[in-house]
Amino acid sequence: MIAYPHIDPVLVSLGPLKVRWYGLMYVLAFVGAYYILKQESRRREAPLSRDQVYDLLSYAALGVILGGRLGYVLVYNLPYYLAHPMEIIAVWKGGMSFHGGFLGVVVAGWWYCRKNNLPFWKLADFSVLPVPLGLFMGRMGNFINGELFGRETDVPWCMVFPMGGPICRHPSQLYEGFMEGILLFFILFILSRKVRPEGTIFWSFVGFYGTFRFIGEFFREPDPQLGFVLGPFSMGQLLSFPMALLGFFMVYHSYRKARTGASLPLPPRS
Incomplete structure (x- = not known):
């Protein structure tokens, strides 16, 4: 067994204002995405100028927040939010769905392309590269919060999570952070170094993410409200x-x- 590093989820507390590690991870993810896409925009075939990267990420941020929250509300805990509708906007309490956030980003990206007359699939291939960085940061935030922990196990590196009772569990957040974050980033990076048919890198992300998430879920404790x-x-x-x-x-x-x-x-224009 490895001792779980008890890290205070609140990074800085200034009176009623609290800066949490989880929120900081989102900020770091978008900052990292900005610099990765700025570097990628220097390539000759990039669909965006360096100045357009910020605008695209603004659309993406809105898409991931709205889509991620709505996805969680509708798919993972709808009865609770029907009984407590004001809790829907309480995103600081947690509850984001990757699948909903991903759909939100796709819709936001499509709208950005439509508004600026940009090639959708070329932009999708270009902008998907830093997504694994955001996934990695998110999983690290889950780990610090001690949430979304793994199933019971007796492997030598198991951990006892504060919210998981006295049971030793898989640190599944780290497994998913490695597969969905580090490994997936390097796969996409290698694919992006060579000219490929439009849509290939985007759909490679979809395929590999689905595969890695499916595998990782075998080690992760199911959501208690769903099982x-x-x-x-x-x-x-x-x-x-x-x-x-x-x-x-x-x-x-x-x-x-x-x-x-x-x-x-x-995608259809209207």
Whole structure:
């Protein structure tokens, strides 16, 4: 067993104002994304100028917050929020869904492209590279908060989390941070170094994220209000499995279309 490092979730407290590690992780993720995309915008084939990167991230921030919160409310804990509607806006108490946030970012990106007459799939390939950084930061925030911990285990590196009772558990936040963050970033980075059919990098992210999240959920304790929703599978796995299938199918589709000289269809304009 490894001792869980008890880190105060509140980084700085100034009277009623509290700066939490979890919120700081979001800030660091967007700052990191800004600098990664600024560097990527220097490449000849980049769809954005360096000055447009900030505007895109502003849209993305709104999409991830609205989509992530609505996704959590609707999918993970709807009965509670129907009984306590004012809690819906209390994002500082936690409760964000990646799948909802991802859809929110896609919609925001599509709207940005439509407004600025930019190529959607080329922008999607360009902007997806720093997403694993945000996922890594988010998982580190979960770990510091002692939330979304793993299932019971006797592996030598198990930890006892304050909110998980006296049971020794998988530090599943670290597993997911490695797979969805570090490993996925390097996969996308390698793919992005070579010109590929439009949409390939974006759909590779979708496929690999779905795969890594599906695997990681086997070590993670299911959400207590849901438990297992289909046999041994959690809600996260039910949402991630279709992502993996769709992502890898679309990668294949992108290459097949490239060979025939066609391109991926754009989302409808209205």
